Amino acid sequence: MTPVRVGVVGVGLMGGSLGMALRRFGGAAEVVGVVRTPDEAARAVEAGAIDRGSPSPEILAGCEVVVLATPVEAILPVLERCLPFIPPSAAVTDVGSVKTEICRGAWARLGRQGPAFVGGHPMTGSERTGVDQADPYLFQHAVYVLCPPPAGTPGGPEATARVRSLVASVGAEPVVLEPEEHDGLVAAVSHLPHVAAAALVLSLEGTSSPWVDRLAAGGFRDTTRIASGDPALWRQILLANREAILQQAGAFRSALDRLVQALAHADGEELGRLLEEAVQRRRQVTRNARGLLAPHPELIVRVPDEVGAIHQVTGVLAGAGVNLADIEILRVREGEGGSVRIALESESERDRAREVLERAGYWARVR
Numbered sequence: 310m311t312p313v314r315v316g317v318v319g320v321g322l323m324g325g326s327l328g329m330a331l332r333r334f335g336g337a338a339e340v341v342g343v344v345r346t347p348d349e350a351a352r353a354v355e356a357g358a359i360d361r362g363s364p365s366p367e368i369l370a371g372c373e374v375v376v377l378a379t380p381v382e383a384i385l386p387v388l389e390r391c392l393p394f395i396p397p398s399a400a401v402t403d404v405g406s407v408k409t410e411i412c413r414g415a416w417a418r419l420g421r422q423g424p425a426f427v428g429g430h431p432m433t434g435s436e437r438t439g440v441d442q443a444d445p446y447l448f449q450h451a452v453y454v455l456c457p458p459p460a461g462t463p464g465g466p467e468a469t470a471r472v473r474s475l476v477a478s479v480g481a482e483p484v485v486l487e488p489e490e491h492d493g494l495v496a497a498v499s500h501l502p503h504v505a506a507a508a509l510v511l512s513l514e515g516t517s518s519p520w521v522d523r524l525a526a527g528g529f530r531d532t533t534r535i536a537s538g539d540p541a542l543w544r545q546i547l548l549a550n551r552e553a554i555l556q557q558a559g560a561f562r563s564a565l566d567r568l569v570q571a572l573a574h575a576d577g578e579e580l581g582r583l584l585e586e587a588v589q590r591r592r593q594v595t596r597n598a599r600g601l602l603a604p605h606p607e608l609i610v611r612v613p614d615e616v617g618a619i620h621q622v623t624g625v626l627a628g629a630g631v632n633l634a635d636i637e638i639l640r641v642r643e644g645e646g647g648s649v650r651i652a653l654e655s656e657s658e659r660d661r662a663r664e665v666l667e668r669a670g671y672w673a674r675v676r
């Protein structure tokens with residue numbers, strides 16, 4: 310069931326990535342975009358995100374699936390504006406990070422007439438925004454939440470099946486949740502982490518030493534990357550999921566209190582126990598997670614500081630027929646070289662990669 314034409318409203322990071330992936334992997338024969346200016350349309354076409362674009366929603370005529378990919382607060386108003394041009398037989402979906410307000414609003418608005426609305430939220434993304442950052446591979450292996458319309462909605466099952474197949478065509482894994490359950494879960498694993506990352510950065514305010522910026526290294530970078538996310542986008546997400554985030558903030562506060570209490574009482578035993586509990590829980594999360602935390606077996610390989618060093622590592626692996634699932638430069642020290650993380654498809658491939666690399670004289674360790 311290949312949709313003939315897909316309309317994307319808001320061609321930024323997510324809409325642009327979806328358009329690119331649909332065009333590249335055959336999920337759509339044509340992708341049209343509703344953008345804000347003719348200039349934006351030209352940029353999106355040039356980036357390969359859409360075939361054609363226009364500021365007018367009239368371009369949505371004939372679409373079988375319409376994806377609303379604007380910031381959260383614009384999704385329902387944009388639906389209202391586009392509705393006269395969306396065929397009643399089309400499936401409408403969105404990519405908003407919060408689902409209750411959007412799904413309940415869209416279902417109430419559409420009622421029993423017109424296109425059926427299937428809420429959507431891909432659990433993948435970036436702290437960057439805009440079509441220039443779009444990536445056709447963004448959805449691969451990502452969990453993609455779908456919120457189908459209530460039972461009895463005319464065209465609901467067909468619309469859900471169409472959106473499901475669109476999601477699968479870009480390499481994501483569709484999972485079905487109720488909007489309220491979704492919002493509670495993302496409050497814990499996405500929205501509160503954003504608040505916590507911002508709070509960590511803000512906690513530097515009282516530190517006036519100029520050395521603080523110089524000493525911030527991998528630990529600070531890894532725990533605060535998402536705090537660089539677009540404030541306008543995140544303000545909307547956090548406000549739209551306020552209640553669930555506030556509830557989760559209570560759990561965070563009490564976890565922080567337990568750690569702080571253990572520290573205040575110099576209670577090493579309790580501190581160690583809490584840290585160990587965190588190690589175990591995080592291991593469990595990363596084992597089950599998809600997308601950015603893909604559970605691929607990994608190796609760390611040291612590379613010398615010379616031109617073509619990474620090319621040589623990949624050349625050694627390619628020569629032995631080892632397929633890489635992922636590669637990342639972890640750190641590089643001028644004159645000393647650095648290390649790269651490589652991910653393999655299976656544990657046996659990882660062991661074979663290590664053997665091949667060690668035989669070629671590399672230091673390689675299982676991560």
Ligand SMILES: NC(=O)c1ccc[n+]([C@@H]2O[C@H](COP(=O)([O-])OP(=O)(O)OC[C@H]3O[C@@H](n4cnc5c(N)ncnc54)[C@H](O)[C@@H]3O)[C@@H](O)[C@H]2O)c1
Pocket residue numbers: 318319320321322323324343344345378379380381383387404405406407430431432433434435436437438439440542546
């Ligand atoms: N960034 C992420 O990691 C991520 C991940 C999953 C879901 N989301 C959700 O995806 C949506 C888009 O986020 P993004 O990161 O792609 O942001 P973005 O800023 O890159 O893209 C948003 C796009 O919407 C356009 N837009 C805004 N108002 C519009 C309107 N009224 N009509 C037409 N276009 C309009 C903007 O011009 C922009 O191109 C948000 O709802 C966000 O919650 C984001």
Ligand SMILES: O=C(O)C(=O)C[C@]1(C(=O)O)C=C[C@@H](O)C=C1
Pocket residue numbers: 405406431432433434435436498499500535538601
């Ligand atoms: O990896 C990132 O940078 C993201 O911000 C992605 C992320 C997340 O993982 O929390 C953030 C918000 C989205 O709604 C979905 C996914």
